[in-house]
Amino acid sequence: MINRLLEPDSGEISIDGVNIRSKNPVELRRSIGYVIQQIGLFPNMTVEQNIAVVPKLLKMPKEKWRQIVLELLELVGMPYEEYADKYPSELSGGQQQRIGVLRALAASPPIVLMDEPFGALDPITRDSLQEEVRKLQKRLKKTIVFVTHDMEEALRLADIIVFMNEGEIVQMASPEEMLHNPASDMIRDFMGRHTGRNNGQPMLFAEDLMRTNVLKVPYSLNTLESIDRMSRREVNSVIVLDEDDTFMGTVTLDTVRERGKAGRKIGELAGDNVPLIDRRMPAQEAFDLLIGSRADYLVVLNEDRTVAGIVTKTSMAKAMGDALWKAVLS
């Protein structure tokens, strides 16, 4: 309805204070990104042509839209040289929907509509696409209206969840607010798995499990100095930060011993074999991940990819113990 593919029976929709009914539907749609569940790439166009559809409709010069295509493909890790001239039938489902998302972003619309965009994908692909959408959103600062039936997806991606039932808004709130104070039993049911058994109890997130006192070193530090710091703190692993204090990777003492050379920068050894999680990841998921993976700890990242802390088995046991005692005593 927001892009007037359907007309409302009553009421009005305004964007930045302008009623959309007063706009030409074709113009309106060109200013709104659109991603649909069935992907709907144009099979007769190459990846590049698909992404450039709206820029071309807007009569953008060729150099400009080519640049956009280049940058967007870069953003999702699909090199231009390799993918630009492929046809959608040559891509996997996940890659197709990536292109679907890029196509919606190409003309840089302030608003993007996503109608169950990942509903038809397998869970693993869906996870990685959700992650990518989140990164893109942070980077490009779009308002994304995202329709989903998957509560987990909503909790994961949304800043504000609008819970709708039979065309009525039941509740509109932030994910935390909705988890803690669901407005109806129906929402409570929907949240069920995520609120866990602790009905009414505040929910735990990764940030509640982590410890924040962590050894971090800049990537330019030399290896010897890094070893020195590790041994002083009696840890066997260190987090390496990029120039802008964002997470770059981790280095273990063993790696330094094996591959380190005097005078080299620690950043050159940084590996990515430790799972990265978001502050807002539900505690249960973090728990499963830590127990399930072979990693010694999880790195918790802030929204801007700076390091918030790490979750170790000890820090997790402590946090869960605290929560348990609180529950027992109350």
Added chain:
Amino acid sequence: MTDLLPLIGEHLLIVFIATVIAVIIGLVLGVMSYWMRFAAPIIIWFAEALQTIPSLALLALLMIIFGLGNATIIVGLVLYALLPIVRNTNTGLSTVSPAIRDAARGMGMSRLQRLLKVELPLAFPLIFSGIKISIVNSLSIAVMGVLIGAGGLGYPIYRGIQTQNFAAIMRGAIPVMVMAVLFDFVMSSIEKRLVKWAK
């Protein structure tokens, strides 16, 4: 053989002109029947009805209007060629997946842009095979032209029948058959070359 060449040339020219006209009219009717759902049954019924008229009768009727000569056979061929083109255009356009149509609309394409950039290209393989059928049909129907004073390979066949000369009949018939097979083959390979996206 050399006396056959001008006849083959004339035969091809008649079929070519008829096909060009039929493709233009057929595409217009096909798109109309797609855009105006209510008109679709009427248009397709009309094209089917034309197809059912025996060619001899149709040519005789057309002769009354257009007189003797090549114009009559060309009009006749156009009328016969319409059905496969119109029907395949309509089917091709209507079978474009709703998701793709929806995406095109949501991207902000106008109706004409959707038709030209998405729907027609996607319907193209089907439209093309409709055109192929028309051409092969026309090649053989064009032989009837001889009865209404048109040129082409109908002439040696007719002569052959009149003089009960089997060889003469074959001299007209074989080139028609060869051309039909050849066209079918050539058109199919052109189609493959043009439709790169279908896997």
